[in-house]
Amino acid sequence: MIENELERQTTHLEMIASENFTSPAVMQAMGSVFTNKYAEGYPYKRYYSGCEFADQVEQLAIDRVCKIFGCSFANVQPHSGSQANGAVYAALLQAGDKILGMDLSHGGHLTHGAKPNFSGKNYNSFTYGVELDGRINYDRVADIASIVKPKIIVCGASAYAREIDFKRFKEIADSVGAILFADIAHIAGLVAAGEHMSPFSYADVVTSTTHKTLRGPRGGIIMTNNEDIAKKINSAIFPGIQGGPLINVIAAKAVAFGEILKPQWKEYAKQIKANAETLARVLIARGFELVSGGTDNHLVLLSFINKDFSGKDADRALENTGITVNKNIVPGETRSPFITSGIRIGSPALTTCGMKEKEFEFIGNKIADILSDINNTQLQIQIKAELKELAQKFVVYSKSTY
Structure with a gap:
């Protein structure tokens, strides 16, 4: 099965x-021997012996991520972004406190207060969204905050193609005495390269995954410049919601952070944006509707609300041709979350493969060809052969390197 993957x-x-x-x-x-090591606690304050090298690895990861983002404190133990977010709430809120986060159907994340999620069950959650132009109206967010008076405001998204104004969010949070919590899971790699506004001058606490645009292992991190918040976060992770950290994953995080600190990272992040912009331009020219009309970051969000096919249909048709995307809820959604009226497409992985504007223009036109004749299986077979040939020219690892 691993070979097949x-x-x-x-x-x-x-x-x-x-x-x-x-x-x-x-x-x-x-995949190193660190997978065998239990290391409950924090560097140089463990509950197990034999942690001297685990301590070095975790401290290295902490030092590197603080250098990347220019922050003072970091916890690199969260197993995922969701657990990182859960720890922030556990550290800074009481059950039933008010959260104001982005609506899931407008591009937010489950952990930003969605009702089926722990964040919407354990806390009193309220939402803001995007306007008809697909963008956040910060004045509207301020109006909602003034009415709700939340304890914490969450800014960040999982399907929002425009730059997030952390400075404006800070002004809104200050106006109602709220804690500002930035979840930069999707854009962290761009923030690291200076290709997106940084939240660290504005947010009280920041979380991220370590995969996505950071190109590391699957996991989470929590960062802050506030020592008191840092202490609360550490207690919330351990012993609050996690036991032993995954030292092998933390080692992989340290390696990834080392790669981000190299000069080439800035060029990679710039290319991510250039490729996404090329994809957006092609799809718009071919007559497709993009939520917000384009992109400022690594993704585009296509809406099929006015089409006779769904996001699930589009997802399946593209998968049939060897293009892997995901169906996605869009603003004004009329279909179920299992069907959806949109798809989300990103540029980070293919940019890692070495693809640039030329390849993204080619791929964008192929996506448009497929979606313009979505039930044409013969066309899908033909395009699949073309795209497989392209993919094999840009592989990251072969069987020998793997």
Whole structure:
């Protein structure tokens, strides 16, 4: 099954916005002997002996991520972005406190207060969204905040193609005495390169995943410049919601952070945006509707609300041709979350493969061809052969390197 997955990744075009290809070095660290080590606690304050090298690895990861983002404190133990967000709430809120976050159907994340999620069950959650132009109206957010008076405001998204104004969010939070919490899971790699506004001058606490645009192992991180918040966060992670940290994953995080600190990272992040912009331009020219009319970051969100096919239909048709995307809820959604009226497409993984504007223009036109004749299986077969040939020219790892 692992061999089959390697084959899939090297013959398909990976365009899920939240996925990326790690370096072989990151995978080597994940598969290292650190997978055998229990290390409950924090560096130099463990509950187990034999942690001297685990301490060094975790401290290295902390030091590197603080250098990347220019922050003072970091916790690199969260197993995922969701657990990182859960720890922030556990550290700073009481059950029933008010959260104001982005509506899931408008591009937010489950952990930003969605009712089926723990964040919407344990806390009193309220939402803001986007306007008809697909963009956040910050004045409207301020109006909602003034009425709700939340304890914490969450800014960040999982399907929002425009730059987030953290400075404006800080002004809104200050106006109602709320804590500002920025979840930069999707845009962290761009923030690291200076290709997106940084939240660190404005937010009280920041979380991220370590995969997506950071191109590391699957996991989470929590960062802050506030020492008191840092202490509360550490207690919330351990012993609050997690036991032993995954030292092998933390080692892989440290490797990934080392890669981000290299000069080449800025060029990579610029290319992510350039490729997404090219994709958006092609799709718009071919007559497709993009939520917000374009992109400022690594993703585009297509809406099929006015089409006679769904996001699920589009997802399946593209998968049939070897393009991997994900169906996605869009603003004004009329279909169920299992069907949806949109798809989300991202550029990070194929940018890692070495693809540039030329390739993204070609792929964008192929996506448009498929969606313009979505039930044409013969066309899908023909395009699949073309795209497989393209994918195999840009593989990150072969069987020998793997």
